[in-house]
Amino acid sequence: MFEATETFAKKLDEQDSLSKFKNEFYIKDNQIYMDGNSLGLMSKRAEEKLLNVMNAWKEFGIDGWTSGDHPWFYLSENLGEKVAKLVGAKPEEVVVTGSTTTNLHQLVATFFKPEGKRTKILADELNFPSDIYALKSQLKLHGLDPDEHLIRVKSRDGRTIHEDDIIEAMTDEVALIVLPTVLYRSGQLLDLKRVTQAANEKGIPIGWDGCHSVGAIPHDFHKIGADFAYWCHYKYMNNGPGGVAGLFVHEKHFGVEPGLSGWFGSDKQKQFDMEHDFTPADTAGAFQIGTPHVLSVAPLIGSLELFEEAGMDRLREKSLKATAYLMYLVEELLSDYNFTIGNPREDAHRGGHVCLEHKEAASICKALKDHGIIPDFRSPNVIRLAPVAFYVSFQDVYQTVLTIKKIMDDESYKTYKNERGIIA
Numbered sequence: 001m002f003e004a005t006e007t008f009a010k011k012l013d014e015q016d017s018l019s020k021f022k023n024e025f026y027i028k029d030n031q032i033y034m035d036g037n038s039l040g041l042m043s044k045r046a047e048e049k050l051l052n053v054m055n056a057w058k059e060f061g062i063d064g065w066t067s068g069d070h071p072w073f074y075l076s077e078n079l080g081e082k083v084a085k086l087v088g089a090k091p092e093e094v095v096v097t098g099s100t101t102t103n104l105h106q107l108v109a110t111f112f113k114p115e116g117k118r119t120k121i122l123a124d125e126l127n128f129p130s131d132i133y134a135l136k137s138q139l140k141l142h143g144l145d146p147d148e149h150l151i152r153v154k155s156r157d158g159r160t161i162h163e164d165d166i167i168e169a170m171t172d173e174v175a176l177i178v179l180p181t182v183l184y185r186s187g188q189l190l191d192l193k194r195v196t197q198a199a200n201e202k203g204i205p206i207g208w209d210g211c212h213s214v215g216a217i218p219h220d221f222h223k224i225g226a227d228f229a230y231w232c233h234y235k236y237m238n239n240g241p242g243g244v245a246g247l248f249v250h251e252k253h254f255g256v257e258p259g260l261s262g263w264f265g266s267d268k269q270k271q272f273d274m275e276h277d278f279t280p281a282d283t284a285g286a287f288q289i290g291t292p293h294v295l296s297v298a299p300l301i302g303s304l305e306l307f308e309e310a311g312m313d314r315l316r317e318k319s320l321k322a323t324a325y326l327m328y329l330v331e332e333l334l335s336d337y338n339f340t341i342g343n344p345r346e347d348a349h350r351g352g353h354v355c356l357e358h359k360e361a362a363s364i365c366k367a368l369k370d371h372g373i374i375p376d377f378r379s380p381n382v383i384r385l386a387p388v389a390f391y392v393s394f395q396d397v398y399q400t401v402l403t404i405k406k407i408m409d410d411e412s413y414k415t416y417k418n419e420r421g422i423i424a
């Protein structure tokens with residue numbers, strides 16, 4: 001159904017109802033940005049809203065908390081309501097707060113209640129290091145040895161995790177499960193519904209790390225019965241470097257005491273009573289800790305407008321088509337150069353990026369950058385390519401693969417060292 005020609009890529013762009021959104025982003029001339037899975041690009045709306053909030057500070061000073069277009073006091077909850085639509089949650093189940101890792105700490109501090117022989121946390125051996133560091137340190141805070149109490153489900157192929165293996169590991173020693181929705185390296189999308197259901201049936205609380213899916217894939221966190229979830233907003237959500245993250249807590253847990261309390265988790269009516277007895281909000285807002293990082297939230301106001309206009313389902317549909325086209329082109333044009341596609345092929349098991357493996361991945365990435373194509377390298381051999389629906393066209397996808405072919409043909413990648421830089 002695809003063709004490996006520029007004319008065909010152009011035709012796909014003409015049929016693409018989202019193509020107009022590319023203009024909403026700052027993209028350098030002659031650059032193709034395939035790294036939105038690490039840091040999403042700046043949109044004009046994000047810039048505008050950041051300036052708007054800066055201006056409220058300039059104009060209102062302290063009164064900016066309750067004045068201006070986006071009063072800061074309610075911003076985390078108001079944006080949470082909007083993000084809730086993207087992740088399939090009720091409006092009060094999501095709040096925009098913290099960072100991925102601090103939110104994980106908060107949620108584990110809240111939901112990990114070791115008792116009797118139920119003392120273990122179940123994770124997987126391919127998860128992002130920060131998540132694992134957080135889980136280990138939470139175990140230590142309980143006086144538990146991570147070597148014994150952190151179970152990491154093994155991968156059968158070094159790239160993916162089998163749902164059967166996760167479910168089999170849900171023994172009566174497990175007190176909490178934390179897993180990624182999409183694996184950051186291979187781009188595998190786990191069957192969230194099946195795994196969550198199994199955890200629910202065994203009465204084990206389960207939380208999902210949505211860093212690599214929120215903004216790329218619609219979720220149904222409420223309906224599938226996830227206990228909690230957390231994610232960053234600087235990847236597919238385009239909220240800018242270090243932009244404030246998000247968390248979901250299922251409404252069945254409203255009223256539980258946050259593991260890490262702070263005054264911004266208060267019932268908003270009571271917060272400024274300044275009592276020493278904490279009255280948590282009866283929403284996911286209870287899991288906030290301190291004063292929101294307003295300037296790092298502001299870009300999200302603009303970015304969310306774009307998500308509302310484009311629609312999460314349409315974004316996913318285009319992303320699937322673009323990753324499918326990318327895989328097709330790799331097979332058609334790069335079959336002579338020892339590349340392996342490391343991500344699962346089926347739509348239901350694929351995230352927003354393609355995982356291209358090659359022995360010389362680091363050199364190839366450097367050569368691509370010098371050709372104006374921004375990939376993402378993950379040691380030792382992974383090139384991640386994310387054709388983000390908002391700002392990567394089908395012609396960009398075609399151009400990317402054609403450029404890889406050129407680099408391989410003329411062997412120009414060999415002039416670069418095959419080792420990673422400081423970042424990636």
Ligand SMILES: *Cc1c(COP(=O)(O)O)cnc(C)c1O
Nearest residue numbers: 099100101128130184209211232
């Ligand atoms: C990006 C990412 C993080 C980053 O965490 P921060 O607290 O934002 O630095 C953590 N976990 C996963 C799975 C990620 O993809």
